[in-house]
Amino acid sequence: MVNVIMHGCNGHMGQTITNIIKEDNEIQIVAGIDLFDDGHNDYPVFKSFADCNIKADVIIDFCNAKAVDGLLDYAVSTGTPVVLCSTGLSDEQLARVNEDSKKVAILRSANMSLGVNLIMKLLKEAAAKLVPAGFDIEIVEKHHNLKLDAPSGTAIALADSINEEFDNSYEYVYDRSQRRQKRDSKEIGISAVRGGTIVGDHDVIFAGQDEVITFSHTAYSKALFGKGAVTAAKYLAGKGPGLYTMKEVLE
Numbered sequence: 001m002v003n004v005i006m007h008g009c010n011g012h013m014g015q016t017i018t019n020i021i022k023e024d025n026e027i028q029i030v031a032g033i034d035l036f037d038d039g040h041n042d043y044p045v046f047k048s049f050a051d052c053n054i055k056a057d058v059i060i061d062f063c064n065a066k067a068v069d070g071l072l073d074y075a076v077s078t079g080t081p082v083v084l085c086s087t088g089l090s091d092e093q094l095a096r097v098n099e100d101s102k103k104v105a106i107l108r109s110a111n112m113s114l115g116v117n118l119i120m121k122l123l124k125e126a127a128a129k130l131v132p133a134g135f136d137i138e139i140v141e142k143h144h145n146l147k148l149d150a151p152s153g154t155a156i157a158l159a160d161s162i163n164e165e166f167d168n169s170y171e172y173v174y175d176r177s178q179r180r181q182k183r184d185s186k187e188i189g190i191s192a193v194r195g196g197t198i199v200g201d202h203d204v205i206f207a208g209q210d211e212v213i214t215f216s217h218t219a220y221s222k223a224l225f226g227k228g229a230v231t232a233a234k235y236l237a238g239k240g241p242g243l244y245t246m247k248e249v250l251e
């Protein structure tokens with residue numbers, strides 16, 4: 001049985017994961033951390049890691065960047081691996097994650113969905129074959145009308161996974177309205193659509209001579225991030241220090 005501390009347990013993702021884990025007999029939540037608690041969970045909840053006196057095999061974090069320093073203090077001092085999913089970390093915090101991963105296992109991914117991470121892996125293989133054959137690459141992402149940032153972090157991560165195969169020689173182009181010229185073969189166009197309640201669609205388009213191949217991922221609910229995080233937690237429990245990604249979980 002893998003014992004988990006759920007950081008941000010009363011938030012949207014924390015509650016999604018609480019429900020996923022209830023149905024899984026290989027893993028259980030032994031404590032939660034959240035600023036707000038009404039006592040409805042079937043595990044004890046503490047306001048911060050400083051108050052938490054319960055040990056676990058792994059921490060799942062879907063909280064807030066402001067709480068990440070306390071999380072890392074606890075993880076390093078107790079040697080507890082962390083699946084770190086909170087976004088919006090500062091450059092200093094990202095540097096600290098790198099440093100702390102020399103002392104404890106930390107897994108961080110821009111997108112915890114197994115499907116998106118599998119596509120990232122497949123894209124490398126596809127690009128290695130299709131780019132030399134003259135295929136152009138474009139990415140189109142679609143999200144709900146409340147999303148503030150564009151393009152999505154996942155669209156950039158998809159582009160990055162291809163770019164890494166080509167020594168980061170691709171330029172990302174987000175807007176073609178200001179220049180009247182043909183696309184260069186060394187660019188990846190990234191376009192964002194915003195509307196309604198779309199949870200998250202990503203299409204990676206390889207357009208060649210007389211044929212088009214599209215890798216497409218559709219998220220129907222945020223639960224898929226929770227499922228990915230639970231799979232990652234089972235993988236990370238018992239692992240030694242290091243900076244892990246979902247790539248290793250899929251291998």
Ligand SMILES: NC(=O)c1ccc[n+]([C@@H]2O[C@H](COP(=O)([O-])OP(=O)(O)OC[C@H]3O[C@@H](n4cnc5c(N)ncnc54)[C@H](O)[C@@H]3O)[C@@H](O)[C@H]2O)c1
Pocket residue numbers: 007008009010011012013014033034035036047048061062063064065066067085086087088109110111112113222225
């Ligand atoms: N990597 C991914 O795939 C992925 C997917 C979804 C969400 N996220 C990220 O996960 C985080 C949580 O998302 P959410 O939708 O559950 O948010 P949310 O606002 O619903 O939940 C956050 C919870 O953390 C608690 N909290 C906030 N500050 C705290 C603090 N200082 N100490 C203790 N508890 C604190 C809040 O009370 C809340 O219950 C966000 O950063 C989000 O961007 C990442």
